[in-house]
Amino acid sequence: MRTFDFIVIGSGIAGLSFALKAAEKGSVALITKRGRSESSTAWAQGGVACVMSGEDSFDLHIRDTLTAGAGLCDEQAVRTIVTEGPSAISELMSLGVHFDVRDNGNGASELDLGREGGHSKRRILHFQDATGLEIETRLLESIASHPSIELLENHMAIDCITTGKLGYAMQNSCVGVYVLNEATGEVETLRSDVTVLASGGCGKVYLYTTNPDIATGDGVAMAWRAGAAVANMEFIQFHPTCLYHPEIKSFLISEAVRGEGGILVNERGRRFMEHQHPQKELAPRDIVARAIDAEMKRSGAKCVYLDITSKPPEFIKSRFPTIYETCLRAGLDITRDPIPVVPAAHYQCGGVKTDLFGETSLRGLHAIGEVACTGLHGANRLASNSLLEGVVMARRAFEKITSKLREPVDISLPEWRSGSVQDADELVVVSHNWDEIRRLMWDYVGIVRTDKRLKRAATRLRNLHTEVQEFYWNFKVTRDVLELRNLVTVASLVVDCALSRKESRGLHFTLDYQERDDARFLRDTIMRRI
Ligand code: FAD
Ligand code: SIN
Numbered sequence: 001m002r003t004f005d006f007i008v009i010g011s012g013i014a015g016l017s018f019a020l021k022a023a024e025k026g027s028v029a030l031i032t033k034r035g036r037s038e039s040s041t042a043w044a045q046g047g048v049a050c051v052m053s054g055e056d057s058f059d060l061h062i063r064d065t066l067t068a069g070a071g072l073c074d075e076q077a078v079r080t081i082v083t084e085g086p087s088a089i090s091e092l093m094s095l096g097v098h099f100d101v102r103d104n105g106n107g108a109s110e111l112d113l114g115r116e117g118g119h120s121k122r123r124i125l126h127f128q129d130a131t132g133l134e135i136e137t138r139l140l141e142s143i144a145s146h147p148s149i150e151l152l153e154n155h156m157a158i159d160c161i162t163t164g165k166l167g168y169a170m171q172n173s174c175v176g177v178y179v180l181n182e183a184t185g186e187v188e189t190l191r192s193d194v195t196v197l198a199s200g201g202c203g204k205v206y207l208y209t210t211n212p213d214i215a216t217g218d219g220v221a222m223a224w225r226a227g228a229a230v231a232n233m234e235f236i237q238f239h240p241t242c243l244y245h246p247e248i249k250s251f252l253i254s255e256a257v258r259g260e261g262g263i264l265v266n267e268r269g270r271r272f273m274e275h276q277h278p279q280k281e282l283a284p285r286d287i288v289a290r291a292i293d294a295e296m297k298r299s300g301a302k303c304v305y306l307d308i309t310s311k312p313p314e315f316i317k318s319r320f321p322t323i324y325e326t327c328l329r330a331g332l333d334i335t336r337d338p339i340p341v342v343p344a345a346h347y348q349c350g351g352v353k354t355d356l357f358g359e360t361s362l363r364g365l366h367a368i369g370e371v372a373c374t375g376l377h378g379a380n381r382l383a384s385n386s387l388l389e390g391v392v393m394a395r396r397a398f399e400k401i402t403s404k405l406r407e408p409v410d411i412s413l414p415e416w417r418s419g420s421v422q423d424a425d426e427l428v429v430v431s432h433n434w435d436e437i438r439r440l441m442w443d444y445v446g447i448v449r450t451d452k453r454l455k456r457a458a459t460r461l462r463n464l465h466t467e468v469q470e471f472y473w474n475f476k477v478t479r480d481v482l483e484l485r486n487l488v489t490v491a492s493l494v495v496d497c498a499l500s501r502k503e504s505r506g507l508h509f510t511l512d513y514q515e516r517d518d519a520r521f522l523r524d525t526i527m528r529r530i
Pocket of ligand 1: 009010011012013014015031032033034036037038039040041042043044045046047048049131132155156157158198199200201210211212214218219252346347368369370371383384385386387388390
């Protein structure tokens with residue numbers, strides 16, 4: 001057993017921002033399940049929403065966030081995160097993060113603020129179309145060789161260790177984590193009174209997603225198993241515009257492309273957002289994704305098209321170099337051709353329920369970033385609010401945790417016990433079950449839902465759960481089995497939350513209850529393990 005002052009699970013914006021601060025107060029184990037930069041953060045394109053111009057105001061950003069959230073945002077959370085944004089951004093800049101600037105017309109430079117769906121003002125700080133990579137790179141540089149941070153790559157957190165499960169007669173608390181070291185295949189026991197989940201989202205639960213492979217919902221599944229409350233998992237955000245291409249999976253075409261004038265057209269070249277919403281292509285994401293879904297179902301087409309060809313080629317190449325180059329490699333010149341796009345699972349608006357300091361309902365366990373549900377996003381996240389949330393909440397969690405640090409309680413944790421053999425059948429069953437979960441979630445729990453499809457999904461998931469548990473308990477654990485176990489748990493949480501919401505709101509749209517029902521459902525969906 002190794003003991004640390006802080007265990008941080010995840011090396012995206014939330015985990016790195018927290019670890020960097022925590023390292024000034026004590027020893028940090030920074031666990032990340034693949035290479036250090038593998039995260040949604042590194043893939044973020046559009047940027048960070050933040051009030052940075054005199055033409056904007058906190059009230060407008062708050063109003064836009066509340067409008068997108070369809071009545072379910074926690075207004076206090078929105079106000080706090082929005083108003084603390086500018087100072088968190090200054091901190092990122094002081095670590096060397098660059099955001100694009102432009103000439104203000106008077107010979108001086110000012111931030112080049114982008115526009116995205118649901119925003120009434122230009123307020124997206126960006127670095128070309130690779131903002132997340134810029135942030136991830138600078139944060140990783142800042143933590144590199146920090147003497148108090150032990151970065152454990154290719155280490156996968158399996159489960160929280162709780163006093164309840166150990167049989168201690170005290171308030172149930174998280175006192176450490178079991179972690180699979182992929183290099184040795186051994187499970188290590190890490191002890192700390194402070195465990196911070198910063199493990200990102202769960203896009204891989206769906207067949208089509210913009211998310212990287214790490215996004216298997218591990219944090220939500222771990223917190224759930226440990227007894228922490230989980231909220232609002234029915235609100236899965238589908239990004240309207242993922243590149244539709246046979247060889248390139250999961251490549252996002254940023255909303256910023258629409259922000260700079262890109263229009264959506266169908267297979268006959270007809271624009272279809274004009275009659276859907278006053279903001280047309282820049283309507284909130286749930287509306288655009290549903291309109292595309294309806295257009296594809298109506299026409300039977302496999303995709304729609306995003307057309308930015310009205311803009312000068314030089315502008316497109318300099319503002320969207322990553323998108324331009326990637327599409328060009330796929331044989332598509334976006335300065336001349338419309339881009340084939342489809343919606344894909346993108347963001348988990350719900351998650352481990354926390355307060356405004358990242359505290360979960362389980363003592364000692366904190367959650368920040370996409371894994372958490374603070375109340376900022378409600379039923380639908382406003383574009384580019386998540387990087388903002390990650391960096392602000394890391395700081396808030398750090399301040400609260402370190403304001404009440406105590407000497408660690410003297411507890412000895414048992415070593416992990418698992419089966420020692422590998423099952424010969426494992427590979428095929430694991431990959432089959434992975435595919436089955438992702439396809440059934442796509443087909444039955446997608447953009448448009450019905451009770452019948454949700455119930456069918458629930459039944460299949462129950463069977464899959466039994467099969468996966470058998471692997472988990474009887475054989476040596478591998479990353480694939482552990483991820484599968486988490487996927488099935490998270491998929492079930494999405495379905496159970498969706499089944500319990502008998503109305504349509506934000507990202508949860510069901511044909512059986514097409515109206516919003518404030519009298520019964522103006523509340524979070526909270527799930528706790530019985
Ligand atoms: P992540 O950045 O996803 O990091 C999670 C970390 O946890 C990873 O290091 C992962 O390996 C690790 N991990 C996971 N499970 C385990 C485990 N069991 N054990 C150990 N480690 C684990 N948001 C915006 O605000 N603006 C944007 O422009 C934007 N663009 C996006 C574009 C794309 C393509 C995608 C996918 C998302 C985008 N988002 C955007 C959303 C945003 O990027 C994420 O919500 C945010 O980066 C999440 O940060 P995080 O630190 O919470 O998690
Ligand atoms: C994008 O660039 O379209 C992604 C923005 C986001 O998900 O917040």
